[in-house]
Amino acid sequence: MNKSPKGRAPLIGVLAMQGAFVEHLRALEAAGAKTRLVRTREDIEGLDGIVIPGGESTTMTMLMERVGLLGPLREAIAGGLATLATCAGMIVLAKDITDGMADQQGLGLLDVRVRRNGYGRQVDSFEVPLRIEGMNGHEFPGVFIRSPLVERAGRVDVVATYDGHPVAVRQDRILALCFHPELTDDLRLHREFIRMAASGGPR
Numbered sequence: 015m016n017k018s019p020k021g022r023a024p025l026i027g028v029l030a031m032q033g034a035f036v037e038h039l040r041a042l043e044a045a046g047a048k049t050r051l052v053r054t055r056e057d058i059e060g061l062d063g064i065v066i067p068g069g070e071s072t073t074m075t076m077l078m079e080r081v082g083l084l085g086p087l088r089e090a091i092a093g094g095l096a097t098l099a100t101c102a103g104m105i106v107l108a109k110d111i112t113d114g115m116a117d118q119q120g121l122g123l124l125d126v127r128v129r130r131n132g133y134g135r136q137v138d139s140f141e142v143p144l145r146i147e148g149m150n151g152h153e154f155p156g157v158f159i160r161s162p163l164v165e166r167a168g169r170v171d172v173v174a175t176y177d178g179h180p181v182a183v184r185q186d187r188i189l190a191l192c193f194h195p196e197l198t199d200d201l202r203l204h205r206e207f208i209r210m211a212a213s214g215g216p217r
């Protein structure tokens with residue numbers, strides 16, 4: 015099990031406004047983390063990391079705004095809180111969103127431009143094997159569901175691509191994925207994230 019600097023299992027919050035948060039909770043616990051659902055700004059206190067799940071980015075940001083979570087979460091992530099963002103979560107974090115709602119407001123922290131539903135609306139979902147940098151062994155099952163397409167990658171490290179576009183990127187303590195590891199049995203990315211959260215940084 016991964017231990018945080020304080021010698022206990024890292025505590026990972028999962029943003030629970032809407033979307034696939036239960037699946038992340040299960041994967042994180044199976045991978046050895048302690049978990050907490052995040053619904054208010056108080057829930058961010060004391061976390062070693064946070065997951066922003068897939069779902070509907072417009073609804074998620076609207077709900078965060080409504081409960082007063084948008085500002086505090088932006089501050090925490092900008093301050094170094096380890097963050098795993100999947101699919102809609104990547105859109106929520108992105109600096110630039112194309113094909114968003116007119117007033118779609120996100121956290122604006124991840125230096126990418128993403129196109130919502132960029133893989134096409136007809137082909138809603140598909141699965142492809144992905145080669146992920148630094149991950150030995152077999153390829154990772156990439157489950158894409160109305161995923162964002164990364165149109166421009168700025169100050170990020172691209173750790174996986176598909177069809178010529180980044181599908182996994184890292185920026186400081188943020189790991190953002192276009193696909194859904196929580197919908198597979200493969201825990202390698204959750205384990206990697208827990209390691210990253212356990213390795214310290216501002217709390």
Ligand code: GLN
Pocket residue numbers: 067068069070071072100101102103105130131159160161162
């Ligand atoms: N298309 C969704 C959005 O724009 C994301 C889909 C997903 O998270 N599976 O927010």
